[in-house]
Amino acid sequence: MNLERVVFVHGSGTFGAAAWPKQHGLSLDFDCLYLRRHGFATDADPQPTDHERDQEIIADALGDGGHVVAHSHGAVSAMMLAVERPELVRTLTLVEPACLSLTADLPATKAHIELMAPLFAQRHALSDHEFLRSFVRRVSAADARLPATEDARRDAARLRLQSPPWEAPLSIVPGVPTLVLTGGWEPLYEEVAEYLAGTGAVHRVAPGGHRPHDTPEGDALIRAFLRAAGRQAAA
Structure with missing residues (x-):
């Protein structure tokens, strides 16, 4: 049986599988890849943010298409790819997204x-x-x-x-089912989430501060969203 691909895009802290400790079990139901964004090599000097290169990394990981789960600054490149290549992104999960250019006037x-x-x-x-x-x-x-x-x-x-996230050239993602997960602790991220909810995204709140996906509640919301999308695709 071919499993659907899920690509995880980290924020500005830990990266790779270490950034998603609660989501490792999803590999039982999905083909999970935990990315390392541009400039996050462990054996080389850090590099400046490169959204185009990050989009290439995500697109290469998606292959023929799949789901994208992105945290904080990683959500910026994930959204940019979903706008440019919506045929690759079946669903988009944005955790505490630093998509500040969308809400710069709020x-x-x-x-x-x-x-x-x-x-x-x-x-x-x-x-x-x-x-x-x-x-x-x-x-x-x-x-x-x-x-x-x-x-x-x-x-x-x-x-x-890292480049200031409010300078990224972002726009809304038309037609891609989107979950926005926030920790309910910082008005900045709630503002972004409510903006995206106004464009059709589903907004859910779980405890955990800036890392709600590390809590059982946040992890359950991500899993439920991905599994519902999988059932819908199968139907």
């Missing part, structure tokens, strides 16, 4: 951009740690420790190289 997103844009404007003049420290202070009022391991130093460098 209150929570606008306030976030006003807070973060000055930092991104000067990022090339900052060290990786200086950028990390300022970034963390702005989003959580906490302080960031100096990266102590090689992986942590790579993570800090990668964060500084």
Whole structure:
């Protein structure tokens, strides 16, 4: 029996299968691939965001078509591909999507951009740690420790190289069944989710902060959406 393909696209933190610990069991019902976006190699220096290359990576993984599940910044390239190649994307699941260019004029997103844009404007003049420290202070009022391991130093460098998500050329995805899963903790992501719900997406909330897919409730919502789509396709 040929299983339907599901491609998982990570955000800006962990990547590959490590970014989706609760979803590994889906491999019993689907052909699951856990991607590594451009610039996230473990044995090479981080690279700047490249949405076109990320779309190529997702498209190659989809092959003849399948489902896409994307988190945070990974949702940007996933949406872009769904707009450009809707025949490849049977369903789209967006977890806490950082699709901020869609809601740039709405209150929570606008306030976030006003807070973060000055930092991104000067990022090339900052060290990786200086950028990390300022970034963390702005989003959580906490302080960031100096990266102590090689992986942590790579993570800090990668964060500084990520392009501001509000600059991505996004538009809505016509005709692709879409689930938006949020954690109900941050108005910024709820604003994006409600915008997408207004275009036809299904919006669900589960606990877990920025990683609701790590909770039993969030995982169950993703599984139910994918299985319902599979039953519909079979019918």
